Amino acid sequence: MPQGQPSVVPDDGLTTRQRRNRPLVMVHTGDGKGKSTAAFGLALRAWNQGWSVAVFQFVKSAKWRIGEQSALEQLAAVHRETGVGGPVEWHAMGAGWSWSRKAGTSEDHAAAAAEGWAEIKRRITAEQHDLYVLDELTYPIGWGWIDVEDVVDTLRTRPGRQHVVITGRRAHHRLVESADLVTEMTKVKHPMDVGQKGQRGIEW
Amino acid sequence: MPQGQPSVVPDDGLTTRQRRNRPLVMVHTGDGKGKSTAAFGLALRAWNQGWSVAVFQFVKSAKWRIGEQSALEQLAAVHRETGVGGPVEWHAMGAGWSWSRKAGTSEDHAAAAAEGWAEIKRRITAEQHDLYVLDELTYPIGWGWIDVEDVVDTLRTRPGRQHVVITGRRAHHRLVESADLVTEMTKVKHPMDVGQKGQRGIEW
Numbered sequence: 001m002p003q004g005q006p007s008v009v010p011d012d013g014l015t016t017r018q019r020r021n022r023p024l025v026m027v028h029t030g031d032g033k034g035k036s037t038a039a040f041g042l043a044l045r046a047w048n049q050g051w052s053v054a055v056f057q058f059v060k061s062a063k064w065r066i067g068e069q070s071a072l073e074q075l076a077a078v079h080r081e082t083g084v085g086g087p088v089e090w091h092a093m094g095a096g097w098s099w100s101r102k103a104g105t106s107e108d109h110a111a112a113a114a115e116g117w118a119e120i121k122r123r124i125t126a127e128q129h130d131l132y133v134l135d136e137l138t139y140p141i142g143w144g145w146i147d148v149e150d151v152v153d154t155l156r157t158r159p160g161r162q163h164v165v166i167t168g169r170r171a172h173h174r175l176v177e178s179a180d181l182v183t184e185m186t187k188v189k190h191p192m193d194v195g196q197k198g199q200r201g202i203e204w
Numbered sequence: 205m206p207q208g209q210p211s212v213v214p215d216d217g218l219t220t221r222q223r224r225n226r227p228l229v230m231v232h233t234g235d236g237k238g239k240s241t242a243a244f245g246l247a248l249r250a251w252n253q254g255w256s257v258a259v260f261q262f263v264k265s266a267k268w269r270i271g272e273q274s275a276l277e278q279l280a281a282v283h284r285e286t287g288v289g290g291p292v293e294w295h296a297m298g299a300g301w302s303w304s305r306k307a308g309t310s311e312d313h314a315a316a317a318a319e320g321w322a323e324i325k326r327r328i329t330a331e332q333h334d335l336y337v338l339d340e341l342t343y344p345i346g347w348g349w350i351d352v353e354d355v356v357d358t359l360r361t362r363p364g365r366q367h368v369v370i371t372g373r374r375a376h377h378r379l380v381e382s383a384d385l386v387t388e389m390t391k392v393k394h395p396m397d398v399g400q401k402g403q404r405g406i407e408w
Contacts, residue, residue, distance in 0.1 A: 012399075021403060024395060032387040034232060034242035037249075041241030041272060042406065044248070048271030049405040067252030068245060071279060074288065078278050085278065131405075163406065180400070182393040183236040188386035191228060195216075196384070199225060201253040201335075202246065202367065 023161045024180040029138065029171035032185035039133050039165045040068040043088065046163070047075050050086040051130035054123065056116055057092040059136040059168075066204045086130070091116070113140035117151070127160040138168030141175065152178045227365045228384040233342065233375035236389035243337045243369045244272040247292065250367070251279050254290040255334035258327065260320055261296040263340040263372075270408045290334070295320070317344035321355070331364040342372030345379065356382045 014022075026042075028035035046053045055072070069090050076088035091098050093112050099119060117140070123129060140146045152174050155164060166175065176182050198204070230246075232239035250257045259276070273294050280292035295302050297316050303323060321344070327333060344350045356378050359368060370379065380386050402408070 022395075022400060024403075024406060026406075027392075028238060029392075030390070032389075033385065034238055034245075034387050034389065037245030038238035038242040038389075039245075040248060041238075041243075041245040044244060044275040045241075045271030045408065046405050048274045051405060067249030070252045071248040071289070074279060074282050075275060078282065085275070176392065179393060180395045180398075181237065182391075183238050184390040184392050185236075185238065185242075186234070186388040186390055188231075188233075188380065188388050189383060191226075191384045194384075196226060199228075201250050201255060202228060202230075204249065 021161065023163045025155050025178065026163070026165040026181040027171050027175055027179040028165065028167045028183050028185060029169060030184035030186050031169055032187040033190070034185045035167040036135050037068075039135060039167050040072065042165055043072060043131060043133055046131040047072070047079070047085040047088060052087050052128070053131045053133070054089045054129040055091065055133040055135060056120055057094065057135045058113060058116060059093070059139050067201065110140075110143070110145040113145040117146045121154050124154055124158045124162060127162060130162060132162065132164045134164065134166045136168040137166045138171045138175070141172050142170055148172045148174045151175065225365065227367045229359050229382065230367070230369040230385040231375050231379060231383040232369065232371045232387050232389060233373060234388035234390050235373055236391040237394070238389045239371040240339050241272075243339060243371050244276065246369055247276060247335065247337055250335040251276070251283070251289045251292060256291050256332070257335045257337070258293045258333040259295065259337040259339060260324055261298065261339045262317060262320060263297070263343050271405065314347070314349040317349040321350045325358050328358055328362045328366060331366060334366060336366065336368045338368065338370045340372040341370045342375045342379070345376050346374055352376045352378045355379065
């Protein structure tokens with residue numbers, strides 16, 4: 001709830017407004033559901049503010065499009081046709097990063113992940129977007145395909161007003177340390193525990 | 205990730221397909237961010253399946269529209285104009301429940317909450333929607349304005365294929381027991397801890 005009051009008023013020389021508008025690095029981690037779903041929900045808020053949103057999916061299969069992709073692409077079309085909301089780009093590693101013909105043909109997942117991160121870094125340096133959804137980025141970091149210090153450093157020194165949300169289990173402790181907001185989604189109970197598989201409309 | 209395998213294959217006489225398609229009661233609770241955001245993300249998936257989605261917000265102020273409402277109403281318009289996706293209704297108690305002139309003028313929050321629940325119960329009995337987002341329903345239950353046993357019983361005996369997601373802190377233990385899927389969002393770190401207030405596009 002946005003009416004919340006901060007528990008500390010810092011002595012950092014900033015006005016409340018300046019402090020309020022500082023861009024955030026957010027991490028959704030933990031073994032429970034809702035990490036990516038909440039990140040795509042944030043994309044709805046950003047779209048509504050007219051922000052430029054870019055989603056980069058690092059792991060999900062390209063065999064199915066998740067519902068959020070279709071819905072956000074419809075909102076991107078609403079923006080193009082009526083000017084309402086903001087632009088949305090969706091890039092999926094599993095489908096071959098859309099900006100690169102090479103990546104689409106490669107079977108080398110480590111190279112594809114590194115290439116995805118290099119593109120994100122270029123865009124952050126160029127201040128290309130207002131919100132970056134780096135979906136499941138924790139995995140290629142955990143596997144050593146992307147250098148966590150490079151990620152932390154790029155985020156720490158990023159120019160302008162760019163928000164970043166990173167999702168995935170087992171977020172690296174360096175990522176957690178450097179983030180402004182970290183939420184852990186914990187599984188209390190899941191239908192798979194009682195033998196029910198994931199279903200359309202709920203899991204994707 | 206939908207490719208997950210259930211850890212138990214139950215002896216319930218159902219096929220995997222029947223079991224897979226059982227409608228779910230989901231609860232997003234805990235003190236962390238993302239409970240409502242993930243529920244609205246689920247609404248995106250449901251919209252993409254062409255499902256009828258109804259959101260009932262029990263607590264949020266009507267003074268500001270959250271970004272998700274604007275975005276989902278745009279998707280509802282896409283559905284009306286092109287047939288893509290499904291219909292979406294958004295009802296906010298703070299704005300006066302839209303189906304009731306009386307509720308809009310009442311200052312009695314307990315009565316308004318009870319009226320909201322009575323309408324949801326009517327719709328569930330009539331199988332009116334495919335996904336119900338009951339945002340922040342845990343609070344009026346916690347305050348005794350809505351009887352938890354009535355909620356549990358209504359959900360347990362609901363007909364057809366209706367999914368329900370309930371959000372809010374301190375979910376009643378009876379609700380947790382009766383739900384199929386419960387996720388706890390835990391705050392690890394939040395900008396308010398270091399004196400930063402909520403901001404547009406991120407918190408609403």
